[in-house]
Structure formats: structure tokens, C-alpha cells
Amino acid sequence: MNTTTSSIEGPPTASRWERFRDSYLLYSFKRDLIAQISLLVFVLMVVAAVLAPWLAPMNPYDLAQIDILASELPPFWISGSEDAYVLGTDAQGRDMLSTILYGARVSLIIGFGAVALQAILGVSFGLLAGYLGGRIDAFLMRLADIQLSFSTLMVAIVVGALVKAIFGGATFSAYAVPLLVLIIGLAEWPQYARTVRASVLAEKNKEYVDAARTMGLSSRRIMFRHILPNTLSPIFVISTVQVANAIISEAALSFLGLGMPETHPSLGSLIKSGFDYLQSGSWWITLMPGAVLVLLVLVINLLGDWLRDVLNPRLYKG
Amino acid sequence: MSLLEVNYLDVRFALRRGEVQALRDVCFSLDRGERLGIVGESGAGKSVAAFSLLNLISKPGYIAGGSIRFDGQELTGLSDRALRRIRGHRISMIFQDPMMTLNPVLTIGEQMIECLKAHRRIARREARAIALRKLEQVQIPSPEARLDQYPHELSGGMRQRVIIAIALLLDPDIIVADEPTTALDVTIQAEIMALLLELCEKHNVGLILITHDLGVVSQVTQRMLVMYAGRVIEQGPTREIINDPQHPYTQGLMNALPQMATPGERLNQIPGSMPSLDNLPSGCAFHPRCAFTRHPDGSERPSCRCQVPEFVASGNCQVACHMVAEMIERERIPAEETTR
Numbered sequence: 214m215n216t217t218t219s220s221i222e223g224p225p226t227a228s229r230w231e232r233f234r235d236s237y238l239l240y241s242f243k244r245d246l247i248a249q250i251s252l253l254v255f256v257l258m259v260v261a262a263v264l265a266p267w268l269a270p271m272n273p274y275d276l277a278q279i280d281i282l283a284s285e286l287p288p289f290w291i292s293g294s295e296d297a298y299v300l301g302t303d304a305q306g307r308d309m310l311s312t313i314l315y316g317a318r319v320s321l322i323i324g325f326g327a328v329a330l331q332a333i334l335g336v337s338f339g340l341l342a343g344y345l346g347g348r349i350d351a352f353l354m355r356l357a358d359i360q361l362s363f364s365t366l367m368v369a370i371v372v373g374a375l376v377k378a379i380f381g382g383a384t385f386s387a388y389a390v391p392l393l394v395l396i397i398g399l400a401e402w403p404q405y406a407r408t409v410r411a412s413v414l415a416e417k418n419k420e421y422v423d424a425a426r427t428m429g430l431s432s433r434r435i436m437f438r439h440i441l442p443n444t445l446s447p448i449f450v451i452s453t454v455q456v457a458n459a460i461i462s463e464a465a466l467s468f469l470g471l472g473m474p475e476t477h478p479s480l481g482s483l484i485k486s487g488f489d490y491l492q493s494g495s496w497w498i499t500l501m502p503g504a505v506l507v508l509l510v511l512v513i514n515l516l517g518d519w520l521r522d523v524l525n526p527r528l529y530k531g
Numbered sequence: 532m533s534l535l536e537v538n539y540l541d542v543r544f545a546l547r548r549g550e551v552q553a554l555r556d557v558c559f560s561l562d563r564g565e566r567l568g569i570v571g572e573s574g575a576g577k578s579v580a581a582f583s584l585l586n587l588i589s590k591p592g593y594i595a596g597g598s599i600r601f602d603g604q605e606l607t608g609l610s611d612r613a614l615r616r617i618r619g620h621r622i623s624m625i626f627q628d629p630m631m632t633l634n635p636v637l638t639i640g641e642q643m644i645e646c647l648k649a650h651r652r653i654a655r656r657e658a659r660a661i662a663l664r665k666l667e668q669v670q671i672p673s674p675e676a677r678l679d680q681y682p683h684e685l686s687g688g689m690r691q692r693v694i695i696a697i698a699l700l701l702d703p704d705i706i707v708a709d710e711p712t713t714a715l716d717v718t719i720q721a722e723i724m725a726l727l728l729e730l731c732e733k734h735n736v737g738l739i740l741i742t743h744d745l746g747v748v749s750q751v752t753q754r755m756l757v758m759y760a761g762r763v764i765e766q767g768p769t770r771e772i773i774n775d776p777q778h779p780y781t782q783g784l785m786n787a788l789p790q791m792a793t794p795g796e797r798l799n800q801i802p803g804s805m806p807s808l809d810n811l812p813s814g815c816a817f818h819p820r821c822a823f824t825r826h827p828d829g830s831e832r833p834s835c836r837c838q839v840p841e842f843v844a845s846g847n848c849q850v851a852c853h854m855v856a857e858m859i860e861r862e863r864i865p866a867e868e869t870t871r
Contacts, residue, residue: 420631426587428646428697429619438645442636 330398335405343413453517767848
């Protein structure tokens with residue numbers, strides 16, 4: 214990345230670690246309190262989610278551990294709570310803390326999986342369209358326009374309904390995670406394709422591309438080895454936004470009952486499952502996972518903002 | 532037969548307002564180890580000629596006719612795959628601006644290894660060793676360290692050395708250098724030129740040097756072409772052209788050199804400027820600026836305005852000029868009459 218600022222007088226051989234230590238990226242991170250807090254919270258949440266099977270007091274998927282008599286217990290600071298359930302329980306008697314940890318895990322898997330799919334599709338299509346141009350460009354970009362004209366929710370509703378109708382609800386529940394990754398991934402790839410195409414168009418007229426061609430490199434090598442590394446900064450920046458978007462999309466789908474089933478809840482389906490009890494006073498079933506979702510999306514967006522400022526070549530060019 | 536033979540090369544650009552002929556009837560040849568200079572004003576078609584050698588002119592340009600034979604193989608119409616085997620491997624190129632031609636996000640070593648791997652099945656470690664050896668050849672200080680540096684960590688002169696090292700990486704037969712020193716400052720220019728010359732001589736590499744600088748051409752090259760408005764107007768041994776230019780344009784170029792001017796007076800210049808390629812004058816493209824469009828007796832020579840001049844031999848040189856042709860004709864006829 215063009216973030217190293219080592220000077221010519223510096224030691225001639227700098228290891229990767231030394232380059233990172235001297236980089237502008239680290240420098241600006243050390244000076245940005247919001248970025249530091251966001252990263253800390255984000256890392257804590259990811260670690261907690263990944264380690265959910267070991268951290269959670271109980272396994273919410275294990276029906277044997279669930280006690281229906283302990284349903285709708287409030288969090289610890291409200292009278293009537295039980296010590297075993299710090300954040301209370303939901304309508305089925307599942308421990309809220311455990312379900313949130315497991316739910317965050319599902320949400321993060323879907324969020325990152327969908328973004329990985331978007332990035333692979335979008336970056337490849339964007340590179341091809343930008344570098345090859347002509348008919349391929351026109352075709353891929355019209356495809357992107359068509360894709361963007363369908364909203365994610367609509368695609369998800371149609372695909373989800375079709376899968377449920379054809380294979381039955383049980384199959385849908387079993388394959389809900391890969392299906393959601395596929396749906397959200399397919400719906401949002403044009404974001405990447407457009408950004409990458411725009412930077413490729415700017416990069417491909419630079420002389421180093423001509424030089425690479427005179428070296429006899431193939432178009433594929435030039436695209437992936439020479440142009441792609443030069444377009445990474447915008448890719449990083451939109452990735453953060455897209456992860457947050459994908460998590461929200463998944464939550465919205467789950468809330469509408471088109472996402473994760475309640476037996477295998479994500480944050481979205483947890484919010485939904487508590488929604489019916491909101492009026493009856495059990496607000497924590499909805500509010501707890503809701504707060505976690507908001508916090509997760511917020512820190513990712515804050516990190517994205519910071520990254521955008523750092524990598525913006527107009528603000529800083531190294 | 533020469534290593535490289537270019538015959539009647541015709542390159543056009545299909546623009547929205549119509550086709551523009553950037554090169555017409557360009558012919559030249561290059562022997563193994565020979566050094567050829569191509570000079571001319573900006574826009575004369577020098578760089579287009581260099582790019583079309585490897586069929587690298589990008590759209591909307593294309594080679595409309597003529598032939599480029601390299602080592603017995605016709606390059607025009609060759610598939611991209613086959614051309615890639617020649618690019619960088621048998622014929623390599625050096626560009627004007629060393630700031631722009633290196634990829635800013637890859638290390639020097641990475642870029643060199645990349646180039647080697649594109650042409651040979653080679654282990655990374657071995658490629659790195661070759662890269663290091665080439666960097667030593669171009670006399671870069673601490674070559675080992677440079678391999679892991681990024682282009683922005685090197686100075687302009689060092690970058691151009693790296694580019695020369697990349698050009699030499701696969702031991703090519705020909706290096707095409709498109710104004711290799713224009714972007715450098717004067718002291719570095721001489722160093723880089725001397726290095727390029729030395730390496731070409733040592734490895735018996737042919738050099739096509741494209742430049743504005745007649746001084747460099749006269750020092751480095753054995754033969755030269757003078758181009759004007761997409762056409763070669765004079766070619767021959769460098770020494771003869773520099774000492775005794777025949778074409779009025781070449782004479783004008785020589786006269787425009789600062790050392791040809793009388794101290795204290797204005798520098799000489801050729802009046803007017805080069806015509807744009809989509810609106811060339813009829814006949815000889817140079818005639819509107821030429822001081823010799825009239826016969827010695829003062830009457831107009833109509834062929835300058837109406838007829839494209841053919842090459843005529845003058846000594847070891849070839850010149851495309853009606854005036855020169857007429858002079859040679861006039862000398863030849865009396866000579867024939869006296870022998871009779």
C-alpha cells in the first residue's frame with residue numbers, strides 16, 4: 214500500500230514489520246481515539262462471538278438445557294431476575310447473553326461471507342470491465358445496473374420463497390446461512406464492480422501499465438498483479454461499509470422471517486422473536502440484541518470512516 | 532538480412548472525425564548490435580513507430596499496412612500470445628519518464644521477478660538472483676537492498692537504471708529507448724546515456740534511440756532517421772547526416788542547434804510549425820515551411836506542392852526531397868554527357 218513513508222536516508226532494507234511501524238496507517242491510528250475505541254469494541258465483539266461455545270453460560274441450541282419455566286426472566290438489575298441469567302431469558306427460556314453471543318456469531322459469519330462473495334464477484338467483474346472495455350464493459354455494467362435496480366430485500370424474498378416452496382422449510386432452515394450469504398452477496402456486488410471499474414479506468418492509462426505490456430505480461434497478470442494492488446484502498450473502504458450493510462440486511466431479512474430460523478437465531482431473528490413480547494413488558498428480548506446490532510454496525514462504520522480518511526489519496530499521498 | 536526490417540509501415544488512428552495517418556511509408560532496418568537514432572519534432576511519429584514495432588499502439592490506433600520482420604518472422608498480424616513472447620524477451624522498451632513506468636505499489640524486485648516469470652519457468656529464488664545480477668550491471672549502489680524497495684524510495688536516476696535493468700533482464704536483441712533521458716536532469720542524462728551505450732556494446736544489443744537531442748544521436752548511434760509528419764524524410768549513417776544534411780528540414784534542425792547561432796543573436800529556427808496530421812499539406816508535407824521550393828532561377832518548383840517526394844540516394848544517405856533529387860539529376864546528366 215502507498216502508506217509507507219520511509220525516507221531515502223532510512224535503512225535500505227526495512228522488514229515488513231518495520232514498514233508497518235513507520236507507516237502513516239499506524240501513525241494516524243495512534244492519534245485517533247475513536248478509531249482505537251471502535252477497533253477495541255469490534256475485536257472484543259468478534260472474539261466473544263467466535264468463542265461463544267466456550268464463553269456462553271449455556272448452549273441455546275441445546276433443547277435439553279432450556280427450561281421453559283425460566284422464560285421471560287428480566288436482566289439482573291430488575292427484581293425477579295435469577296443470577297444464572299445475567300441478561301434475562303427470552304420467551305422460550307433461553308439465556309439472552311448466550312443467544313446474543315451465538316446470534317452475533319451467525320450475523321458476523323453472514324456479514325463477512327456475503328462481503329467476501331461480493332468482493333470476489335465485484336472485483337473480478339470490475340477489473341474485466343475496466344481493463345478490457347468495449348462490449349464486455351457494456352455488458353457487465355448493464356448487468357450491474359439491472360442488479361442494482363432490484364432491492365436486496367426483494368431478491369431475498371423471491372429467492373427465499375422459491376427455496377421454501379420447492380425444497381420445503383426444513384431444507385431452508387438447514388441451509389439458511391449459505392443461502393443468505395449467496396442472496397446478500399449477489400445483491401450487492403455492483404457496489405464493488407463500479408468502484409473497481411472506476412479506479413481501473415484511471416490506472417490503466419498510466420505508463421506502468423504500458424511498461425508491463427512491453428514486458429510481455431499477459432492481460433490477466435497485468436490486471437491482477439499490477440492494477441489490482443493499485444485499486445486496493447477504495448476496496449478496503451467500501452468493504453467496511455459493506456460488512457455493516459450486509460449485517461443490517463441479514464437482520465432485516467431475519468426480522469421479516471426470511472432469514473435465520475428462530476431455532477438458530479441471528480441478531481435479526483432475536484429482535485424479531487422478542488417483538489411479540491415487547492407490549493407485554495419483556496422489552497429486553499428485543500432491546501438487548503438490538504443494542505448489540507447497533508453497536509456492531511456503528512463501530513464498523515466508524516472504522517470505515519477512519520480508513521477512508523487515511524487511505525484517501527487526496528488527503529494524503531505517500 | 533537484417534535483424535529487424537520495417538517496410539512501408541502504415542499506422543492509422545480511427546478517430547471520430549475521420550482517420551488520421553500517423554505513419555506512412557516508414558522503412559528502416561536494424562542489424563544485430565546496431566544503434567539507430569530516430570529524431571524529429573514532437574508529433575512526428577517517433578513514438579508511434581516505436582510502439583507499433585511491438586504492436587502496442589492502443590485503440591483507436593492500428594497498423595493498416597506494411598510489414599515488420601524481426602529475425603525472419605513477420606510481426607504484423609501475429610497473435611497477442613505470440614507477440615507477448617517477443618515483448619520484453621527479444622525486444623524490450625525503455626520509456627521517457629522513470630517516475631511513471633514503475634508500478635508504485637510493487638517492490639523493484641517484485642516487478643523484475645514478475646517479468647522473468649512471464650517468460651521463463653523459473654523458481655523465485657533463481658529469478659531474484661538474475662534480477663540482482665542485472666541491478667549490479669546497471670551499477671546501482673547497494674543492489675541487494677534495492678530489490679526490496681519501492682519505486683518512490685529511489686531517485687529519478689536510480690529508477691531509470693532499474694528500468695534499464697528490467698529492459699536487459701531477458702537479454703533482448705533490441706532495446707527501444709523512447710527518449711530515455713528527457714525526464715532526468717542534465718548531469719544524470721549523460722551518465723544514463725553512457726551506461727546504456729556501454730551495456731548495448733557489451734552485450735551486442737541493438738538500440739533504437741528515439742530522441743529530440745541531436746547531440747546524443749550523433750554520439751551514440753551509427754545510423755539515423757529523420758521523421759517529419761509521420762514520414763521518414765532522410766536516413767543514412769549518422770555521421771554523414773550530421774556533417775552534411777541534405778533535406779532542408781534536417782538542415783533546419785541542425786541550424787536550430789544553439790551552438791550554430793552567432794553569439795548575441797537570436798537562435799535560428801525553422802519558420803512555422805509542424806502541420807497537424809489530419810490536415811497535411813499536399814505534396815511534400817514540409818513545403819509550406821521550406822526555403823527551397825523554388826528553382827535556382829527563381830521560378831516555382833510545382834512538384835513540391837503537388838507530388839509526394841520519393842527517396843533518392845545521395846551518397847550513403849536517402850533523402851525524400853524534390854530539390855535534392857533535382858540537384859542530383861542535374862549533376863548526373865552533365866557527367867553522363869562528358870563520358871559519352
